[in-house]
Amino acid sequence: MKSKKGLIFGILGLVIFFGIGLFAPAGMKDTVASFIGQDFRIAIPLALAAVGMVYGERSGILNLGTDGLMLTGAMFTWLGAAMFGGSPWIGSLFGIVSTVIIAALFAFLVITIRANQTVIGVSINILALGITSTVYRAVGSELPSTKTDNFPIINFEPILGKIPVIGNYLSDILTQHVFIFIGIAIVLLLQFHLFKTNLGLNVRAVGEYPKACDTLGINVFKIRYGSVLFSGVLAGLAGGLLVLDSGSF
Numbered sequence: 001m002k003s004k005k006g007l008i009f010g011i012l013g014l015v016i017f018f019g020i021g022l023f024a025p026a027g028m029k030d031t032v033a034s035f036i037g038q039d040f041r042i043a044i045p046l047a048l049a050a051v052g053m054v055y056g057e058r059s060g061i062l063n064l065g066t067d068g069l070m071l072t073g074a075m076f077t078w079l080g081a082a083m084f085g086g087s088p089w090i091g092s093l094f095g096i097v098s099t100v101i102i103a104a105l106f107a108f109l110v111i112t113i114r115a116n117q118t119v120i121g122v123s124i125n126i127l128a129l130g131i132t133s134t135v136y137r138a139v140g141s142e143l144p145s146t147k148t149d150n151f152p153i154i155n156f157e158p159i160l161g162k163i164p165v166i167g168n169y170l171s172d173i174l175t176q177h178v179f180i181f182i183g184i185a186i187v188l189l190l191q192f193h194l195f196k197t198n199l200g201l202n203v204r205a206v207g208e209y210p211k212a213c214d215t216l217g218i219n220v221f222k223i224r225y226g227s228v229l230f231s232g233v234l235a236g237l238a239g240g241l242l243v244l245d246s247g248s249f
Contacts, residue, residue: 033172040176041245044183045238051190052231052238058194059227060207064121065106066235068128069099073239075132078249079139088151088244095240096233102128103232107225136249151177151244179241186234203227 049070056063063069073095081091106124109115153175160171194200206213206223214220243249 029169030172033169037173037176040173040180042242044180044187045241047187048183048234048241049238051187052234055190055194055203055227056231058207059203059224060210061107061110061224061228062117062121063103063106063124063228063231064118065102065124065128066121066231068125069102069232069235070239070242071125071132072102072128073099073236074243075135075239075249077236077240078243079135081244088240091244092237092240096236099232099236099239100229103229103235106232107228111221111224111228132249151179153177154181183241 049066053063053066075095076098077088077091077095079091080094081088084090102124106120109120110117154177155171156174157168157171160167160174163170194203202213202218202223206218206220210220213223
């Protein structure tokens with residue numbers, strides 16, 4: 001019930017804010033459109049990281065080290081992109097690989113050794129802060145900035161610009177790099193996967209009834225490892241998108 005109320009208030013606030021910008025003077029309208037567009041570029045990476053946390057939590061593993069994973073992904077995405085001609089694709093790959101390695105460490109400590117999830121999660125955050133700070137101090141001044149301009153930009157102006165009154169306003173908001181729309185599609189697809197597929201059912205069942213799942217032949221360790229590593233992939237991608245949008249670590 002609370003989540004539905006939050007969603008309703010969120011949509012209502014967006015509609016009100018959108019309406020204010022729509023009927024504002026021309027100069028203010030451009031500012032509001034730019035602000036909403038920037039919100040999309042920040043919100044989508046955070047949504048990806050949050051979905052990854054949901055997968056881990058649904059499987060019975062609460063990864064409080066997600067902030068550290070995002071920080072690591074941001075650092076190595078920027079590092080990889082800067083080293084390979086500014087390519088955000090290669091940079092994103094570097095970021096994802098780095099976070100999967102740390103997520104594997106977290107999974108080993110929490111799932112295999114059965115260490116306390118909260119302690120290990122906080123420790124991962126501290127570890128990530130130390131690693132990224134050290135790397136940045138060592139090479140930060142020698143590497144160039146990298147922007148998401150290297151991602152393909154989807155321009156809606158030729159289509160929406162023909163609509164009177166709201167066309168240019170909408171095109172200013174929706175003209176984004178391609179990964180924003182890929183991120184939206186990923187969030188929707190994973191929502192469907194988690195609640196409408198057999199594998200999603202297994203993930204949720206492992207989190208709620210691990211002993212029953214083990215009795216039925218479902219590999220609890222495999223599901224939990226997969227969920228944690230998958231959350232690492234999404235956290236690395238999220239951190240990478242944030243740092244590519246800002247241009248530097």
